Structures are given as structure tokens and as C-alpha cells.
Amino acid sequence: MWRRLLQEGAACMLQVADHRFLHQRHFSSVCVRLHQRLLHRQPPCSKLRGKDYLPSCTRAYKKDAKLEFPASPITVTDVKQYLRSKDISFHDGYSCLHVPSVFVEPSERKDSFSLFVDKTTGQFLCKDTLVEGSWEDLQDCLEVMQKDEQDSLSPRVLLGYPESVEELEERERELREVRRVWSSSVPFADLPEDEAQLIKIMFQITKISNATLKKFGVRLFKPTKSLVFPWFGGPDSSLKGVKLLSAQSSDAEKVTYNEATMPKSSSYYNLFGLPLVGRMDPEVVLTGSELDTLAVSQATGFPSVALPRGVSCLPPILLPYLEQFKRVTLWLGDDIRSWEASKIFSRKLGLRRCSLVRPGEGRPRPVEALALGKNFNNIIKSSIPAAHKSIVSFKQLREDVYGELMNTEQVAGVKWARFPELNRILKGHRKGELTVFTGPTGSGKTTFISEFTLDLSMQGVNTLWGSFEINNVRLAKIMLTQFAMQRLEENLEQYDFWADKFEELPLYFMTFHGQQNIKTVLDTMQHAVYLYDINHVIIDNLQFMMGQENLSVDKFAVQDHIIGAFRKFATNSSCHVTLIIHPRKEEDDRELQTASIFGSAKASQEADNVLILQEKKLVTCPGRRSLQVTKNRFDGDVGIFPLDFIKSSLTFSTPKGKHKLRKVTAKPEARRPSGGRRRRRWRRLKRKKRQKRQRLRELTRICSRK
Numbered sequence: 057m058w059r060r061l062l063q064e065g066a067a068c069m070l071q072v073a074d075h076r077f078l079h080q081r082h083f084s085s086v087c088v089r090l091h092q093r094l095l096h097r098q099p100p101c102s103k104l105r106g107k108d109y110l111p112s113c114t115r116a117y118k119k120d121a122k123l124e125f126p127a128s129p130i131t132v133t134d135v136k137q138y139l140r141s142k143d144i145s146f147h148d149g150y151s152c153l154h155v156p157s158v159f160v161e162p163s164e165r166k167d168s169f170s171l172f173v174d175k176t177t178g179q180f181l182c183k184d185t186l187v188e189g190s191w192e193d194l195q196d197c198l199e200v201m202q203k204d205e206q207d208s209l210s211p212r213v214l215l216g217y218p219e220s221v222e223e224l225e226e227r228e229r230e231l232r233e234v235r236r237v238w239s240s241s242v243p244f245a246d247l248p249e250d251e252a253q254l255i256k257i258m259f260q261i262t263k264i265s266n267a268t269l270k271k272f273g274v275r276l277f278k279p280t281k282s283l284v285f286p287w288f289g290g291p292d293s294s295l296k297g298v299k300l301l302s303a304q305s306s307d308a309e310k311v312t313y314n315e316a317t318m319p320k321s322s323s324y325y326n327l328f329g330l331p332l333v334g335r336m337d338p339e340v341v342l343t344g345s346e347l348d349t350l351a352v353s354q355a356t357g358f359p360s361v362a363l364p365r366g367v368s369c370l371p372p373i374l375l376p377y378l379e380q381f382k383r384v385t386l387w388l389g390d391d392i393r394s395w396e397a398s399k400i401f402s403r404k405l406g407l408r409r410c411s412l413v414r415p416g417e418g419r420p421r422p423v424e425a426l427a428l429g430k431n432f433n434n435i436i437k438s439s440i441p442a443a444h445k446s447i448v449s450f451k452q453l454r455e456d457v458y459g460e461l462m463n464t465e466q467v468a469g470v471k472w473a474r475f476p477e478l479n480r481i482l483k484g485h486r487k488g489e490l491t492v493f494t495g496p497t498g499s500g501k502t503t504f505i506s507e508f509t510l511d512l513s514m515q516g517v518n519t520l521w522g523s524f525e526i527n528n529v530r531l532a533k534i535m536l537t538q539f540a541m542q543r544l545e546e547n548l549e550q551y552d553f554w555a556d557k558f559e560e561l562p563l564y565f566m567t568f569h570g571q572q573n574i575k576t577v578l579d580t581m582q583h584a585v586y587l588y589d590i591n592h593v594i595i596d597n598l599q600f601m602m603g604q605e606n607l608s609v610d611k612f613a614v615q616d617h618i619i620g621a622f623r624k625f626a627t628n629s630s631c632h633v634t635l636i637i638h639p640r641k642e643e644d645d646r647e648l649q650t651a652s653i654f655g656s657a658k659a660s661q662e663a664d665n666v667l668i669l670q671e672k673k674l675v676t677c678p679g680r681r682s683l684q685v686t687k688n689r690f691d692g693d694v695g696i697f698p699l700d701f702i703k704s705s706l707t708f709s710t711p712k713g714k715h716k717l718r719k720v721t722a723k724p725e726a727r728r729p730s731g732g733r734r735r736r737r738w739r740r741l742k743r744k745k746r747q748k749r750q751r752l753r754e755l756t757r758i759c760s761r762k
């Protein structure tokens with residue numbers, strides 16, 4: 057049995073890694089530990105802690121993200137079949153299957169179906185005990201129960217695996233801090249009227265009543281003048297965390313909000329407003345912020361909850377709490393980003409029960425709608441069903457088209473902070489597009505794309521890296537150096553400062569290395585999109601997917617098939633895919649062009665953007681590179697700009713002054729003549745020269761006769 061468990065543990069390769077874990081323990085050991093605890097055996101520590109399994113490391117594993125990914129993806133049919141085979145009843149919900157909890161004694165079950173199994177990942181959560189785990193964990197629990205003929209299991213089987221002292225201390229410190237902030241904050245009702253009014257003006261929430269603030273338990277933390285939103289949860293509804301919101305107004309019109317959470321945002325899973333929702337409430341309005349939830353609740357009396365990290369993600373672990381609702385109205389904000397997020401989240405929630413409030417004139421975000429005295433019932437009634445039909449008329453599209461015309465800046469996508477020239481050509485980074493990136497061997501493709509993606513993830517673009525060529529530790533080191541903009545080897549005392557900040561970025565890495573099968577990679581990407589709402593996937597590089605395919609067939613055909621698969625993924629998942637492809641062999645002094653991309657023309661045809669890192673091997677200026685955009689489907693602008701490389705920070709910058717962005721009018725790429733055509737053209741030229749010589753000879757003859 058032990059051998060089997062160890063083999064399973066080792067084979068259970070966790071295919072998506074959070075960058076937070078790269079310098080920590082190998083987390084597959086966590087899976088193994090769960091299995092061990094389940095079967096009440098002592099772990100074979102010497103073997104598990106041996107070099108084979110855990111890279112030596114002094115830092116403790118932090119249990120703040122769910123990373124397990126099944127070795128072979130499961131389907132809802134597999135889960136149902138298994139439950140039926142064990143004679144376990146279940147309800148088919150929207151995103152989860154509802155099962156009687158095995159962690160509660162049958163006589164003590166408040167709700168007979170309180171265990172939720174995610175239909176996409178198989179992850180489970182028991183709402184009564186907060187036990188959670190993978191599908192394999194649940195199967196093991198059920199097997200143990202059956203073997204020992206028990207009706208239930210102790211929740212400690214899965215909750216009670218030992219935490220390191222460091223980890224325990226950190227959690228306790230965090231909880232003490234949460235309690236300290238909460239107890240030193242003042243309930244709104246206890247504030248003097250003029251002070252309360254001043255705070256409301258500062259946050260532009262003058263229309264939100266004290267009664268509403270009291271109902272939701274909102275407080276004020278005076279030292280930083282922040283609103284405090286509590287997170288109550290668990291079977292005992294205890295205080296689990298807080299969110300602090302501060303407001304800054306640059307002018308009278310516009311206020312910018314900053315938020316901080318305790319615990320930190322990656323483990324902050326609060327659906328604000330949930331304790332006020334009745335067990336039988338059939339409808340909910342899902343918002344992108346706590347203030348919006350206050351506004352919806354006050355204006356309509358409808359149950360409303362706010363997503364913990366706004367429109368950036370909907371963590372699947374929250375889905376069980378939304379299963380009771382027959383109708384979910386998503387009113388996430390008033391910009392294109394919120395609109396795109398609401399379409400993506402509704403897929404997770406189940407399209408049929410979701411309706412979306414489309415941003416537009418007369419439909420601002422709820423807190424603004426309250427300030428403007430809008431009719432909330434009309435706005436919610438006018439929300440449109442998320443389930444779209446296969447055939448639509450312009451009547452259904454006209455609002456979408458209008459929205460795009462109204463918000464051209466937002467439609468253009470997220471702007472790079474470090475590459476303004478790229479913004480000028482490409483206009484931004486958009487969801488659902490395919491970018492093909494090429495450049496000569498060793499010219500710095502990985503280094504450049506690393507900074508290019510870091511820039512975007514610093515602006516909230518959830519990013520997944522597939523680095524098949526260099527390992528994740530090396531890649532993360534490059535990114536961290538680019539992030540800190542300095543050689544950290546020489547400033548090791550600053551490592552923790554930068555690493556802590558870097559940890560907060562929404563960056564994930566696939567743990568693949570070397571040749572991979574395209575199906576496994578696509579499954580992992582799909583899984584990551586579901587779990588982490590990934591908006592950008594980078595594949596470095598395409599050649600690492602080719603080796604696994606059957607090369608008895610034409611390798612260009614294999615490459616075309618792979619490019620087609622990535623194209624489809626980008627479109628269907630509304631996720632940008634950046635594909636690095638090596639160029640075909642060219643002469644060293646020639647610049648690359650679109651036709652230089654390895655393979656057939658499929659890559660450039662399918663791509664929305666084609667980027668080339670051009671290398672000029674000048675003796676006077678070695679390392680000088682230029683970035684050329686040769687295709688831009690969004691608006692057709694193409695161009696080239698120079699890049700300087702700063703070796704100490706591994707970053708690229710545009711040389712100041714003399715060099716300017718060169719825009720090139722888009723014209724179809726000149727086709728490189730084939731061998732046959734070249735020969736024909738050469739013969740034609742020779743024929744013409746011969747004819748010219750003949751004519752000259754004739755002319756001289758005529759002249760001499762005269």
C-alpha cells in the first residue's frame with residue numbers, strides 16, 4: 057500500500073505552480089501527506105524528506121493556495137459514476153455536485169447536502185466543517201469509511217496535518233493583527249455625526265446610510281482613515297480577516313481607492329455580505345466591490361455579495377457559496393474590463409442562471425448609480441442573459457458595438473508601462489488574441505518576453521508561463537531581477553523585500569520542462585484559466601511541443617495543428633496566448649521578416665500580432681536590438697523601435713533622444729520567391745539583356761552603313 061501511495065504521490069505532478077512556491081518546498085509532498093493522514097499511518101519521513109522528493113530548502117511551505125491538479129483530468133461523468141458506484145446520493149448543481157458531508161455525523165447534519173464537489177476540477181469543500189481537498193482525497197475518505205464501516209469521518213483527518221512552527225506562528229501573528237485592527241476600529245454608528253459625514257464625503261458615499269453601514273458591520277480605522285470591511289466565516293462565524301479601503305481624491309470629481317487585506321489577497325476568500333444572505337434566498341447580485349454591495353443592498357433590499365478581489369478573479373473555492381441561487385445578476389462595474397470579467401465568471405457560475413448588467417450610459421457601477429439616484433430595479437431588470445445564442449442579429453449586437461465605440465481606449469487593452477512605443481503601435485494587450493514572437497537564436501527573446509509579461513502582470517493581468525526551455529527558478533530569477541531593476545546577487549539583504557512584493561503579482565508557472573505533449577499543455581492551460589482566471593499564457597517555445605507528436609507525418613503539418621489548437625484556445629477562453637517560435641535559418645546579415653518564422657505561413661496567418669526581435673551585430677554597438685511589429689490585426693499599425701539592453705537589471709529600454717519610432721504603413725509581406733520562380737526570373741532578365749545587346753548591335757550596324 058505504501059509503495060502505491062508513494063508512487064501516486066510522486067506521479068501526481070502538480071502542473072501549475074504559483075510563483076510563491078518556487079523557493080519553497082516541493083508541494084507534491086502535501087498530497088502525499090494528505091493520503092498518509094487519511095490512512096492513519098506515519099509518513100516514511102526519511103524517504104519523503106530525501107533529495108528525491110524535496111529540494112533542500114529552509115523556508116516553510118505556506119498553505120495559502122490550492123494547487124493540486126489531477127494527473128489525468130477528471131470529468132463530471134467520472135465523478136457521478138464513482139458516487140453511484142458507492143451508493144452515494146447527490147444533487148446536480150450549477151457548478152458543483154452536492155453530496156451529504158462525510159465529515160458530519162448523520163444525526164448532526166443541518167443540511168443533508170453540504171459537501172460540494174466542483175464539476176470541473178473535482179475539488180471538494182464541506183461547508184459545515186470547512187474541510188477541503190482534491191477529488192483523490194475525497195475518494196480516499198470514502199474508501200476508508202467503507203472499509204471501516206463508518207458513517208462519517210473526523211474533519212481532522214484532512215485538516216489536522218502538521219503545520220511547521222514557523223507557519224503556525226505566522227498564522228497566529230496574522231490573526232492577532234486582524235483582531236487588533238478590528239477592535240481598534242470604530243463602528244460607524246459610534247462616530248460623531250460630522251466626522252461620519254466627512255468620511256462619507258471623502259469616499260463619495262454620502263448616499264449610503266449609517267443603517268446600511270451598521271448592517272454590514274463597516275467600521276473606520278482612524279489612524280489611516282480607512283473603511284474596514286470584516287470577513288466573518290466558518291461554522292462559528294468568527295472573524296477571519298479584514299479589508300481596509302482608503303480613498304484619495306486628486307480632484308473634486310474623481311476619487312481613487314486603495315485596498316489592503318489581512319490575510320494577504322492570495323488567501324483572502326471573503327464574499328462580503330454573505331452572512332446577511334438567507335439560506336433560502338433564490339437570487340443574488342454579485343458586485344465587484346464592497347461599496348457596490350452596500351449600494352445594491354440599500355437601494356433594492358436584494359441579497360448582494362462582493363467578490364474579494366474585484367473583477368480580477370472568481371476563485372472556484374467560492375462557488376459552493378453561490379450554489380443556492382437560481383438567479384445571479386453580475387453587476388461588476390462600468391468599464392470594459394468588468395464586462396469581460398462578467399462574461400467569463402458567468403461560465404463558471406453556469407450560464408443559464410446568470411444575467412449581466414452591461415456597462416453603458418445610465419448603468420454606472422452601483423455606488424455611482426446610488427449617488428446619481430438611478431432606478432436600480434430597472435437596471436437589474438434590463439440585465440441580459442449570459443447564455444448567448446449561436447445566431448444573432450445586429451439588433452442584439454448593436455449595444456456591444458456602441459460600447460466598443462464609446463470606450464476605444466479600454467477596448468485597445470492594457471497598456472505597457474515600460475514600453476510606450478509598443479502602446480503606440482499595438483495600442484495595448486487584448487484578451488483572446490494570439491501573438492507570435494520570433495527573433496534570432498540567443499538574441500534575448502526569453503529575456504524580453506519575461507519583462508514584457510512582468511509589466512502586464514504588474515498591472516493585474518493574470519499570467520501563466522510555460523517555460524519549456526529554461527527552468528522556472530531561472531525564469532523567476534530573471535523576472536525578479538527585472539522587477540527589482542538591479543543585480544540582487546550584490547544586494548542580498550534586499551531579497552526578502554523584493555520577493556515579498558513579487559509574491560503579490562498574479563503570476564503562475566507550469567512545471568513542465570523539455571518536450572511536452574500539446575494535449576497535456578492545453579489541459580493545464582484550461583485548468584489554470586478556470587482556477588486563476590488567467591488572461592495571458594506564454595509558451596516558450598513552440599518547438600518543445602513538436603517532439604512529442606508523430607514525426608512520421610510532415611512536421612509543418614504538426615506545427616500547423618499545434619498553432620491551430622492555441623488559436624482556438626485563445627479565442628474560446630478569452631485568453632491572450634504569446635507563442636515564441638524560432639526563425640528558420642537565414643543568412644546572418646539579413647533582417648528577419650514575417651516569412652522568416654519557422655514552418656508554413658499558418659503561424660503568421662493565425663496570429664493577431666507578429667513581433668520580431670531584430671538583432672544588429674554591429675561592432676560599435678553590440679547588443680543593439682529593435683522590436684518590430686510586422687502584423688497588428690487590431691488596427692493595422694506596424695513599426696519598429698530600438699531597444700537598449702541594461703545588463704545589470706536584464707531590462708530593455710528605448711534609447712533616449714536620437715532614435716524615434718518608425719511607423720511603417722501596412723503592406724502585404726513580399727513573398728520570397730521559390731526556387732522555380734527565381735530561376736524563371738533570372739532567365740527573363742538574361743533574355744532581356746540579350747535582346748538589348750542585339751538591338752544595340754543593329755543600331756551600330758545601321759549607323760555605320762550611313
Ligand SMILES: Nc1ncnc2c1ncn2[C@@H]1O[C@H](COP(=O)(O)OP(=O)(O)OP(=O)(O)O)[C@@H](O)[C@H]1O
Nearest residue numbers: 496497498499500501502503504679680681701706
Ligand atoms: N540585448 C541583449 N544584449 C546582450 N545580451 C543579451 C541581450 N538580451 C539578452 N541577453 C543575454 O543573452 C542571453 C540569452 O538570452 P535569451 O535566453 O533571452 O535568448 P533567447 O533568444 O531566448 O535564446 P534561444 O534562442 O536559445 O531561445 C542571456 O544571458 C541574456 O541575459
